[in-house]
Amino acid sequence: MTAGPRFIAFEGVDGVGKSTQVARLTEALQRRGRTVITVREPGGTSLGEAVREILLNAREIELRAESEALLFLASRVQLFETVIRPALEAGSTVISDRFHLSTLIYQGIAGQLGDAHVRSLLRGVLGERRPDLNIIVRAPLDVCRERLSGSLDRFESRDGFLERVHEGFERLAAREILGLPGDRIESVDASRSIEAIAVDVESLVCGPAAEEKS
Ligand code: ADP
Numbered sequence: 061m062t063a064g065p066r067f068i069a070f071e072g073v074d075g076v077g078k079s080t081q082v083a084r085l086t087e088a089l090q091r092r093g094r095t096v097i098t099v100r101e102p103g104g105t106s107l108g109e110a111v112r113e114i115l116l117n118a119r120e121i122e123l124r125a126e127s128e129a130l131l132f133l134a135s136r137v138q139l140f141e142t143v144i145r146p147a148l149e150a151g152s153t154v155i156s157d158r159f160h161l162s163t164l165i166y167q168g169i170a171g172q173l174g175d176a177h178v179r180s181l182l183r184g185v186l187g188e189r190r191p192d193l194n195i196i197v198r199a200p201l202d203v204c205r206e207r208l209s210g211s212l213d214r215f216e217s218r219d220g221f222l223e224r225v226h227e228g229f230e231r232l233a234a235r236e237i238l239g240l241p242g243d244r245i246e247s248v249d250a251s252r253s254i255e256a257i258a259v260d261v262e263s264l265v266c267g268p269a270a271e272e273k274s
């Protein structure tokens with residue numbers, strides 16, 4: 061059995077470089093002989109992809125803040141039970157591009173639902189179905205904006221929203237806001253090269269310059 065975290069989530073503002081690090085960590089762990097699956101939120105199941113389309117793109121569907129949060133949770137529960145849990149039970153490592161801390165920041169801190177309500181939803185619905193390690197990928201907002209290309213989704217296009225999201229993740233990384241009880245939250249400085257960030261991520265997951273025994 062592999063030591064160290066086996067369910068890892070990357071968190072942070074849109075464009076900061078999460079997907080890039082998901083790919084880098086996947087390759088690094090595979091080189092160490094681990095079986096790795098990657099998932100993205102919302103998505104990863106047929107329900108999740110349909111929910112993703114509604115949440116991100118179907119702007120003609122009016123969504124109340126609470127309905128929006130519950131759709132993220134519906135997608136997440138489906139993903140956990142049909143993909144993540146079986147993979148963990150089979151001994152694989154699971155790397156997720158976002159998980160519950162995105163809901164805490166986007167819907168709770170930056171959005172309209174409020175911190176307390178979102179926490180109680182997350183605790184009630186997810187319980188312990190959460191990552192062993194959450195890595196916040198952080199960089200100044202102008203760096204993220206520069207990296208963010210293409211059209212903005214429903215969330216990115218709300219006025220002042222990215223600023224509030226950015227501040228929320230910064231405060232989470234500084235431990236001014238806590239995650240849910242039991243969450244392990246670390247952060248990496250992503251204003252540097254992809255390579256330098258990947259080295260820090262690998263040492264968070266595997267220990268400093270650790271040689272993993274298979
Ligand atoms: P996210 O998943 O957080 O939205 P991505 O990983 O898709 O971000 O990265 C957004 C863009 O920034 C991509 O074009 C990617 O190649 C680029 N990028 C990612 N990390 C870095 C970095 N450290 N330095 C420069 N460009 C980066």
Ligand code: TYD
Binds near residue numbers: 074159167
């Ligand atoms: P995506 O394109 O996957 O993220 P990124 O731009 O980082 O590559 O889009 C996911 C969007 O959904 C993003 O704007 C964040 C938002 N989101 C929430 O509002 N709440 C959540 O719980 C999750 C998982 C995502």
